Amino acid sequence: MADTLRRLASTAPYSLLQDKLESWYKDYHLISCDQNLNRCCELVELTSKIQGQLFTILNLTAREGGHYAGVETLKSRLLPWLGSCFTMASSGVTSNTSLNLIQESMEKEKKIRELSQSHEHEIQKMESQLNSTRYQLDSVKQELEDAQFELDDTKNKSATTLLATEDEILQLKAELQAACDQADLYKRKVDVLDDYERQIRMLKEEVSFLTAEKSLLQDRLTRSRSPSPLPRRSRSPSPLLRSDSPTRAQLTNSSRHARLVSRFSDLYTTERLEAQSLLRRYIEDLEMVQRIIFIATVESFHAAKMAFRQFKLRVRKTLSPTHMGPESLDDAVVDYIVRNLDLYDVQSSVNEVISAMNVNPKISFPPEIDFILIGSFIREVCRVAFSMQTLEPPLDLAFTTDGELYSDSKYRRSFDSEYTAPLVAYHVWPTLMEGDTVIVKGEAVTKRGALWSPRRSRSRSSSPLRSRTGSPCRTLGSSRSRSPSPGRLSPSRL
Known part of the structure; x- marks a missing residue:
């Protein structure tokens, strides 16, 4: 009995009951009805x-020391009945276990209260x-509204000040468009x-050519009507007529x-810059790129002149047996x-140009590229150089050598x-x-310290065309490795 009383006093169940109450x-009006019933x-x-x-x-206590009859009745009937009635819900649980459960429940309730207080404190802090x-x-929204108000005010002021400027810009654009239309x-x-002038020049050339043919035909008609003591040769025109009659060329x-x-x-101005940009992708040295383009131009002129000579010889050989026109054989060719x-x-x-450039000691290039990279530029230069040989007198390149004296002319x-x-x-x-007249100036780079390079005593070709060109950019080895390419001649076109 003393142990049970001591545990009951130490657990303080009435204080726990008061706390729960x-x-x-406090929470009666906040929680639901089911929760109140559970409480x-x-x-x-x-x-x-x-x-x-x-x-x-x-x-x-009654068992230990009662002396009255009521005490016996209380001990035998009331107290066991009351004890059994109040402990009916936990008949299988001993008194010690019940007190332990009460103590654990009180400790849990205390922890719950502490956690609730800390949670409320955190909620208040948050x-x-x-x-x-x-x-x-x-405060930030207020500052933003103030800034927006100032921005709107500034925008309105700027809009009012820029109205005149926009009108001026529109007027200038209209004037510019009108000027562009007028320029177009x-x-x-x-x-x-220009087209009219070109057509007029062509018509004048045609008229002069037809006039020359008319005068030639009239002379031939007059000679055919006049009696001649000598028999006429049907296929030998007069040398005077051949020398005086102009040709279309x-x-x-x-x-x-x-x-x-x-x-x-x-x-x-165009093809040279394109070829230079192609070579600069692989060669960083601008001087070497310019040397390559210059040597390609000179070699193209030389190759075109050699091809023109061979082509002219083949045409002359083909036309000479049947030539009987009023113009000379050279003019006909x-x-x-x-x-x-x-x-x-x-x-x-x-x-031929690429082969000559591959053995030229003055230029170098990376091993992963070939001069065929500028093949289109070389092709156009060869075409122009070949066509220049048909002029009278033909156009050619001036003699050049590194270290020569610079000439402004x-x-x-x-x-x-x-x-x-x-x-x-x-x-x-x-x-x-x-001839000796400069038609188009070239371009050169002058620097101090450029060494004088004397003219070579040996030449690749002894022809007059080669002597006029005199290109210093070729070597003797490149001339030996090259063979002139004869031009193609179709008998059906003769």
Whole structure:
């Protein structure tokens, strides 16, 4: 009995019961009806357990020392009945176990209260932080509204000040468009005028050619009507007529001369820059790239001249047995070549130029590329050079050599030149000559310290055409490895 009483006193079940009652009272209006019923049942169970423990102690006390008859009745009937009634819900649980459960329940309730208090404290802290954040957000919104108001005000002021400027811009755009339209109109008129002038020149050439033919036919008609003591030869025209009668090639020489000179200038301004950009992808040295293009141009002229000589010999050999026209044989050959420039085997000249450049000691290139990279540029230069040989006199390139004295009449300095240097370091573009007259200036780079390079005593070719060219960019080995390519001649075109 003493142990049971001690445990009951140490667990303090009445204080726990009071706490539960106060907690239930605080939460009564906040929780649901089911939760209130559960709280009430829990308190009833706890009260019944405490009363059961008290009746147990009472029963033990009555057994130990009662002397009255009522005590015997209480001991025999009331106390066991009361103890059994109040402990009916936990008949299988001993008193010690019930007290332990009560103690554990009290400890859990205490922990729950502590956790609830800490949780409420954290909630209050978070609410305070949230309130401060909301205050900051409100202040930021207010600042944003103020900035937006200022921005709108500035925008309105700027819009009012820019209205006049926009009107001026629109007016200037309209004037610019009108000026562009007028310039396009003038350009079209100029193009039409150029076409008219070109047609007039062609018509004048045709008229002069027809006039010459008319006079020739009239002379021949007069000679055929006049009696002659000597028998006429049917296939031998007069030498005087051959020398005086102009051919179509001679009549169009000036127009072809201007066209070819213009084409030579286009090669410098367009095709040369394209070839230079292609080579710069693989060769970083600009000087080496310019040397390669210059040597390719000089070699193309030499190959085209050699091909023209061979082609002219073949045409002369083909036309000489049947020639009987009023013009000379040379004029007929040139006229035929002018009318059949498509028979020129330009690919053979391109291959010859590339072969000569591969053995040239003045230029170098990476092993992964080939000079076929600039094959289109070489092809166009060969075509122009071949057509220039049909002129009278033919156009050719001036003699050049590294270290020569710079001449303002033949060259213009490159942008990276030293303008006080008297000698040419290397050439960028050759000079076009007609005899001893400069037609188109070349381009050269002058630098101090350029060594004088004497003219070679040996030449690759002893022909007059080769002596006029005098290209210093070829070597003796390259001339030995090259064989001239004869032009293709179709008998059906003769």
